[in-house]
Amino acid sequence: MKIVLLVPDGVAVRNYIYSDFIQELHQANFEVVLYHQIPTPAIQEIKKIQGDLITAYYRIPDFKERFISRILRESIAYARLLQNSNKLQNNTIMLFWNGKSKTFKRKVLLRISELLGFCFSKNYSWILKLENWYEASILKHPTTKIIKAELAKINPDYILNLHQRAVTTAPIIALAKKKGIKNGTVIFSWDNIPKARLLSKYDSYFVWSDLMKSEMELLYPEIKAETIKVVGTPQFEFYFKVQFQLSKEEFFTTYNLDINKKTVCFSANDASSPYEALYLEDLCESLMRIEEPNRPQILFRKCPVDVSNRFDVVLNKYHHLVISINPEWRIASDLENSFTEIYPSFSDISLLVNTVLHSDVVVNLGSTMAHDFAVYNKPCLYLNYDPVNPSTFKVKDVYGFQHFKSMAEIVPVGWINNRLDFKDKIQQALDDSETTGPDRLQWMQKIVKHPLQNNSQNLAQEISILCTSV
Template sequence: MKIVLLVPDGVAVRNYIYSDFIQELHQANFEVVLYHQIPTPAIQEIKKVHGNLLSEYLRIPDFKEHFISRILRESIAYARLLQNSDKLQNKTIMLFWNGKSKGFKRTILLRISEVAGFVISQKYSWILKLEKWYESTILNHPTTKIIEAELSKLNPDYILNLHQRAVITAPIIAIASKNGIKNGTVIFSWDNIPKARLLSKYDSYFVWSDLMQSELEIVYPEINSAAIKVVGTPQFEFYFKDQFKLSKEEFFATYNLDPSKKTICFSANDAFSPYEAIYLEDLCESLLTIDEPNRAQILFRRCPVDLSNRFDVVLSKYPKLVISIDPDWRIASALENTFTEIYPSFLDISLLVNTVLHSDVVVNLGSTMAHDFAVYNKPCLYLNYDPIEPSSLKVKDVYGFQHFRSMSGIAAVGWINNRLDFKEKIQQALDSSEIIGPDRLQWMQKIVKYPLQNNSKNLVQEISFLCTSV
């Protein structure tokens, strides 16, 4: 059997391509083809990891939507956000609409999309009709002829999209569906369902959990529940593999951390969260009130795709307190700063695993890293105050996002509700970790299918069954 994996950018590489997923496909007798838009150095890195387990690397042709297609897509997204906020009774869903723009053309496009989206949101059937119209415009695009010829030559048994939000995958799925090629998509992250960026219709949808399946059924009622497969996600499998683990002594010596001190991991978000540097400085100032011998150290890990210099001032101000271990994500072209040019090295898996393994607590603003630490049953402290007023990003909105409703009724994390909370809550997490977010494993088990080690195998088993069924 032959499977084509769609890898539109570097973000999909770490969670799927570096995981056990490729090995499991090989063991299930799949010939694996990478249909991608990632740079040559990323391909070389993948070949180092997997050798000849992937039979072919084929670049996805460049695809640029026509103006009408773009208006249709954005109108559908706006309409679905309105629908989703109503269906899920959650007004924060509308914050995922990026209605701001510096360019005149994009501003006009977004205003048109908002008006059209509002109108079609009045009836769900109108949204579905617009989605069919969008697909027809995609199929009429000149690029689809190239893609159709390539798929005909490849003749795959299955096509799996590893990042459902990427526009460049839309024509591939449209052609696959037209030609009867079985296809599916993973839902890439735990917060993706309400964001209205599921661009294509698939034969199958591979989700993290029963909770995600339920949400998908609510906001996409046209999807048959039998098409939704709960398989988990491979991204947590790395934590169980000795090949990625270093001893605490070796890891700390390599990165100039003090093995005699407790370690706080401060994990940052991307630029969507503008006040991360202020939070980091608040933590530093709080720790400085503790006597040096008893003072914990901070291991700072920035968001891999945040290449800004916004933390530089804080890091230079507290060089003995904060040790920065940057994710090993690389930019293939200095001329571009796009997701297609940024990719993770295989080494970054080890950096992340050892960061979690050898830190005692993680502090962040609503980050998925809470789940990474929960794998090792370690506590997370969520930042829960606005560091400046007026604030362009309110924490009440952040924790109002749909995916945080999964914490309802359980104590999944600890909360730092103001600057004065740091000292006490950090001390509790370091001295009595069981009282900070005691229900963290219960939360994790709601978010992703257990056991975590089996998720690649779950996905491959489902695909194998789909390929062989009539």
């Protein structure tokens, strides 16, 4: 059997292509083909890691939506956000609509989309019609002729999309359905379903948990429950592999950390969270009030796709306190502004594993890193205050997002509710980790199917069953 993996960006490389998923597909007798839109250096690194387990590589043709297709897609998103916010009784869902624009053309497009989306949101069946119109519109795009020829050449038994939001994969899936090729998608992250960016409809959907499945059944009632498969996600499997782990002595020596000090990891979000540098500065100022012999050090890891210099002033000011270890992600030189040109090196897996393994607590603003640390049963402190007032970016909106409803009735993290909290809350987490977010393992079990080590196998086995079923 032959499976095509759609890889529209570098994040999918880390979570799936570097994982055991490829090996599991091979053991299930699949020939694996990558249909991708990532740079040549990333492909070269994948070949070093996976060798002949991936038999062929095809580049996804450039696909630029026509104006009417873009309006249809954005109208669908706006209509579904309105529907989702109503169904879930959660107004923060509308914050996922990016209605701002610097160009006149985009402003016009968004205003038209908002008007159409509002009208079509009044009847769910109208949204489904919009989705059919969108699929029909992209099937008329000239690029589909190239894709059609390539699919005929590859002749796959199954197509799996590794990122359901990518626009470039929509015509591929549309053609696959037209040709009767079985297909599916992973739902990429724990917060993706309410965001209304499921661009295509598939034969099967692979989700992290029962919680995610129930959410999808509610928000997409046209999707049959039996097509939603709970398989987990491979991204946490690396933490269980000894080959990625260094001794504490080796890791601390390599990155000039003090082995005699406790370590606080500050993991930053991307530029959509504008006050990360202020949070880091508040943390630094607070820890400086602790006497030097007892003062923990800060290991700073910025978001891999954040290429800004917004932390430089703080890092220079507190260079004696903060050790900045940049994620080992690469940016292809030819198209630096394209997200598809950013990809992780394989070495970053070990860097992340050891950052979590050898840090004592993590501090961040609502990041998935809380789950990474939970793998090793380590505490997380969530930032829960606005460092700037008045501000259009409100931290209460962040924790109002639907995926944080999974914390109801449990205490999986500790909270930094103001800048004066840092010193005591961090000291408490370092002295007695079980008192900070004691329910972190319970939360992790709600978010991701356990055991975590089996998730690549789960996904490969489900696809194998689907391919052999009549």
